[in-house]
Amino acid sequence: MSIVVTRIDERLIHGQVAYSWSVAYQVTEYLVVDDEAANDPTQILLLSMAVPSGKKLAILSVEDAVSHLDAQPDSMKTFIVVKSPHVLLSLIEKGIMLPSINVGGMYYKAGKQEICKTVYLDEEDKAVFRKIKDHGIACEIRTSPSDKSIDLYTKI
Template identity: 35%
Template sequence: MGNPNILMTRIDNRLVHGQVGVTWTNTLGANLLLVANDSAAQDPVQQNLMDMVVADGVQTRYFTLQKTIDIIAKAASHQKIFIVCKTPQDVLTLVKGGVPIKFVNVGNMHFSEGKKQIHKTVSVDDSDIAAFNELIALGIPCEVRRVPDESGEMIGDLLKRS
């Protein structure tokens, strides 16, 4: 098995926008932005919109979760990979599929019916909480931090308080 150089994995329900495509990518020094999302992988229009907000010199890939699991080990060592997913459930799917994710950055999880807000930009329901708890149990820190220069807060602490 290859050992892909995954710099960070982010959960963001908007997937790629300016904060992700430029700010985080530059801060991390990533040169490959991998969007692991089943619907985006099939949607060229969405891909084009996201490509527009990605820093120059950064490649983008739009893979289904399964394709990500299948080929991540083939990544070249010079590829500095920043993975973006939409939900903690999707991240958990990748982890269970063998993607060596060591750290999860939580950006935006918008409020919707049946979710409770645990942070300015993060709302969760029971399924989200279960997925985060499983990631944490697997030893993968999950930290809410919208932008790099903000101090982060651990999801586990936020869940305990809510």
């Protein structure tokens, strides 16, 4: 398997993600890992409409994503997108090695603090990111590929 980008974005796939990141990293497949979206026909339809022509799309639960990734050929350049760091920690704990994590959009909700323009975290989120850090995985904040990378760990 070849994971080229792993991104946290509560919007999952949208124009910016679908185009700019796929061009910058020559993505061949989008993998949305989200238990809710995997079981929602409307979400599946909307996400499939956001993926550029010629790119593959899989929308899977955490369990199914592990099997999917384990079966991937090295030639597949996969872009993983999730809504929360909790999902990525689950993948890591199930043996999926992520080269790094890009945090693009975790938006304001009651109890969350702004750590950057597009990233708001609560104490539980911070604890999950610390566990990810313990696995030696870098986490950056970057909205688009051309933005300056900010080390998330320096903000928590």
